[in-house]
Amino acid sequence: GSDKSSSDKTVYKVGTEPTFPPFDTTDEDQNIVGLDMDLIKAIGEDQGFDVEFENLSFDGLIPALKAGNIDIVAAGMNKDDEDRQKEVDFSDSYYESKLFVAVTEDNTTIKSVEDLTPDMKVAAQTGTTxxxxxxELKDAGKIKEAVILDGLDTCMMKLINGDVSAVINDKPVTEAYIKKQPDKIKMVGEALNAENYGFAVQKGNAELVEKINNGLKHIKENGTYDKLVDEWFNK
Ligand code: ARG
Structure with a gap:
């Protein structure tokens, strides 16, 4: 319980890449919104800090954090990744996710990752799992080209246009794209991994990790977390 007026509160800059609905997206006025934004806002309300959002490329988030241009990354970022753990510190997990292969709805030949062939192009967002x-598939000679793009919106567009045979992306996010354009995209096969999303902060910033973890714990206990997840997944 802080008595400080809102203008005295610490304002943390929160970086994201907003082509990742329902976690990180934009509204009709191009404001950055999403489950990640509402969670970190609620955590801040609980812990007495304010937030403001910055739109960056996904592969620019960790460099921006390291440079001190932002204080927190809230971007559906897998905290289990060992390379990332060397560069930043993560909060407790706030969401469990999985990678899946996505193809066009009318595709009858690709039923799993095993069905990708050396003549195919496969897309994903730059810097992601x-x-x-x-x-990996490209290096193993299993596909012709790794098409690495800045936004998931572009990845999905290229899939629908037939420029690529498949996209590899997080399941809840591909589901959000499927909802936007029904009957165009489907997911096939088994999950390619399991991942845990965490908020990232500068390495060694134990104080901020603790604030985020405490706030996260409280919003889970008081129902805010469930309410926000429910809201964003039923839009
Ligand atoms: N979960 C994946 C990863 O950690 C993808 C995250 C992409 N997030 C985004 N805001 N575009 O690499």
Missing amino acids: GASKVQ
Whole structure:
């Protein structure tokens, strides 16, 4: 319980990449909105800090954090990734997710990752776990080209247009794209991984990690977390 007026509160800059609905997206006025934004806002309300959002490329988020241009990354970022753990510190997990192969709804040949062939192009977003998988497939000679793009919106557009045979992306996000354009995209096969989303802060910023973890715990206990998840997944 802080008595400070809102203008005295610390304002943390929160970076994201907003082509990742329902976690990170934009409204009709191009404001950054989403489950991640509402969660970190609620955590801030609980812990007495304010937030403001910055739109960056996904692969620019960790560099921006390290440079001190932002204080927190809220971007559906997998905290289990060992390379990332060397560079930043993560909060407790706030969401469990999985990578899946997505193809066009009318595709009858690709039923799993095993059905991708050396003549195919497969897309993913730059700097993501999906992009690492696509690059692995390319390095193993299983596909022709790893098409690494800035936005998931572009990845999905290229899939629908037939420019790529598949996209590898997080399941809840691909589901959000399927909702926007029904009967165009489907997911096939088994999950390619399991991941845990965490909020990232500068390495060594134990104080901020603790605030985020405490706030997260409280909003889980008081029902705010469930309410926000429900809201964003039923839009
Ligand atoms: N979960 C994946 C990862 O950690 C993708 C995250 C993409 N997030 C975004 N806001 N575009 O690499």
